[in-house]
Amino acid sequence: MELRFELNGKPVTAEIEAGELLFDVLRRLGCYSVKCGCETTNCGLCTVWVDGKPMLSCSVPAARMENHAVTTMEGLQEEAARFGAFLAKEGAEQCGFCSPGFIMNVLAMEKELCRDGRIPEKEEIREYLAGNLCRCTGYVGQMRAVEKYLRESRG
Amino acid sequence: MKKVSQAIPKVDSQALVTGKAVYTDDIAPKDCLIVKILRSPHAHAMIKSIDTSRAMKVPGVVCILTYEDCPDQRFTMAGQTYPEPSPYDRLILDRRVRFVGDAAAIVAAETKEAAEKALRMIKVDYEVLTPLLDFRKAKDNEILVHPEDNWRSLCPVGADNKRNLCASGKEEDGDVDAVLAECDYVVEETYHTKANQQAMMETFRTYTYMDVYGRLNVVSSTQVTFHVRRILSNALGIPKSKIRVVKPRIGGGFGAKQSSVSEVYPALVTLKTGRPAKIIFTREESQTASSPRHEMEIKVRVGADKDGIIRAIDVYTLSNTGAFGEHGPTTVGLSGHKSIPLYGKTDAFRFVYDVVYTNVMSAGAYRGYGATQGIFAVESAVNELALKMHMDPVALREKNMVKEGQVMPAYYGETANSCALDRCMEHAKQLFGWDEKYPSRDMGNGKVRGVGVAMAMQGSGISNVDTASVAMKVNDDGFYSLMIGASDMGTGCDTILAQMAADCMECEMEDIIVSGVDTDSSPYDTGSYASSTTYVTGMAVIKTCEKLKEKIRMKGAEYLGHNVDEVEFDGKKVWCPEDGSEISLKDIGNQVMCRNEEALFASEAHFSPISPPPFMVGMAEVEVDKETGAVTPIDYVAVVDCGTVVNPSLARVQTEGGLVQGIGMALYEDVVYNEKGKNFSNSFMQYKIPTRMDTGDIRVEFESSYEPTGPFGAKSIGEIVINTPSPAIAAAVENAVGVRIRELPITAEKVYREMKKQS
Known part of the structure; x- marks a missing residue:
């Protein structure tokens, strides 16, 4: 499916799998600052901002980002x-x-x-x-x- | 300005704090095959057959490898100098699986999803065998973990696979039984530590590819870059000349990556398919199929006369190496060698040990490397002795601690050339307010605060073994390249070695570029473990710089038309005091690039016949809830003698980080197996490492001695710092509520049950 969202201030369109996590999509888009340390939402390594608020990208389905603004350290x-x-x-x-x-x-x-x-x-x-x-x-x-x-x- | 003893930020800090792509997974080729491991659900079984036909049909699956595809030559994953004391006891894939999580098959696919789907479709027919799960019953048990005939032990470490022995031995000095019989006070107790996980934030990971010369290239998150080359050569049965290993930035190691946990799998895939491949261990794999601390049960007898002189220490260590013997024979040694010598007035000691195989995850190297376990036991026994004698445990230690200049019979007969342990104790006592707080304070709200103390030592490199070489060259415009083989795993050795080089060459940090480890081009170094880098590699830096300075002077003298003994080098220029003529380093660097036959390049190696111990004192204050037994850390003071502090901020952070890992070991971190050998501690939900809410205050100071054999007087810092929290906290709990917990971690349940027993 197609996902349209804002990444570090720029509009982005990405092809994603339905169940794909935001973490995986962000790394695929070249945001290598985003790290995974645990897979169980315990470690905070994958923290990004969604509409300016911190969120664990390993626990957010990428599809939910439609029309939202995501910020990583690259931005x-x-x-x-x-x-x-x-x-x-x-x-x-x-x-x-x-x-x-x-x-x-x-x-x-x-x-x-x-x-x-x-x-x-x-x-x-x-x-x-x-x-x-x-x-x-x-x-x-x-x-x-x-x-x-x-x-x-x-x- | 001098660079040594300055808090200089790490040379790679800018990239790290801005999230640059510098770690293994960040730089792996995007077309890597994804490698996944099918893991055994049984603690002990023989594979009768594996059916991969359906799994191979999953779109995107490129290859599935089983024991039939692996060389039948055993090797060890332990990163140690050849010949390794760890037995050659594993195959990449074996018909016999030896713990829940042991590798049964390797899948490589175009995507993670395809690899995971294929894992589910491989059908393995296991003959399930009875597992050997109790390490206390392992020695001479009829169940053998390694019955195979091609099992090999390369060193005389008392190993015997037909007895489940990975190592065994005995050392003694004097008649310990006779001296203990004369003692007025004797404590005899048994202490138990668990298989703690290093839990570095970056799990094990490696990618591999074939290069233009048809050689296997391996980029891996490892502490032992050169050892990995040998391990892969042994495992894959290909010459070392066909393998290149490169270490990028590493997201923490703490000893975990002193074993080659992840490298063999993508390496085999790349060899078989010719395609790039990568493996990223999940946290679950990192928790259940890795290289944690050796579980140990340690029996201590310690005796003192009525004046409080500790006269004899007797230690028996039973160490659980799990399914494979990585670091088994060597970790156990430190449980005696780095605990008994803390006491300088003993007339006798004995240290006996067995290291046994069982059907749980293989153990490995973890910061402290056996010393941590031994110091928990011996320091706990000494605290119990003090209690028995109605003596302040600080006073008991002040009477008995090893002093500078003393020979340490239980530490290979080495002399403590540099030892500020007495100053550490005095400083800690003042900073902590020991005399005001000992033994406890009732807070009047159902809670009691107790205090405890412990001492520790470690080594600085492996004496007569660890070898470090360093190379340095002058480039055009006169800047230097410093090439090291030691692996910076986040600790900052690239930085502190450059600090040392800058002082030797009288230049700025910016004048030196450091390049990390590539086995094709870096000078040989055993790697970053055994607290060796500052002490051993640091000396190699000094030697190399001396040689390079000599070459610069020779070249400068030649260009000035002088003899070499007529000129001096001050870091910026070579000049002649007699006639004032001079040539800048910049000009020398540029001139040698034309009509030159003497390279401005130097490379020197170093080893040390001794391993000077750093020393430290830790003091803990904890609050215990009398209703629930819950223990909350309040305050921790540590004073460390690591010789000269090369970089105060990095040494401080090493200490603070080690203390908090030690607090985790003391209070929270537990590896739990069920009766079938399944490991329940398979995530950060089950295996709790401390958060910033769980540590209490941490206060660190240094009391420097000067180690004459170390670079700028330095010893090590990396490992010792994890050793004091467990014994100090156990004592603090006892001083608070009168119960002694001898098995880690000290959970509320254990404290509560002991309190119930007493009331």
């Missing part, structure tokens, strides 16, 4: 690099495999929780990002990067 290069510099300064990207999904969620959190220059509490940040697993860092360096980034870009 957020500048924003990713800006936060990514903080992450790299802490050494907390490590293997980097969970970084795209994690960063997509950090940027979504920034949009959602940091309105009017507000900086969320540590516990709020932890809860928002709880679905993003990372096996390398133990999360501590990630949290340092998030807090420093929010302080610097908000304050």
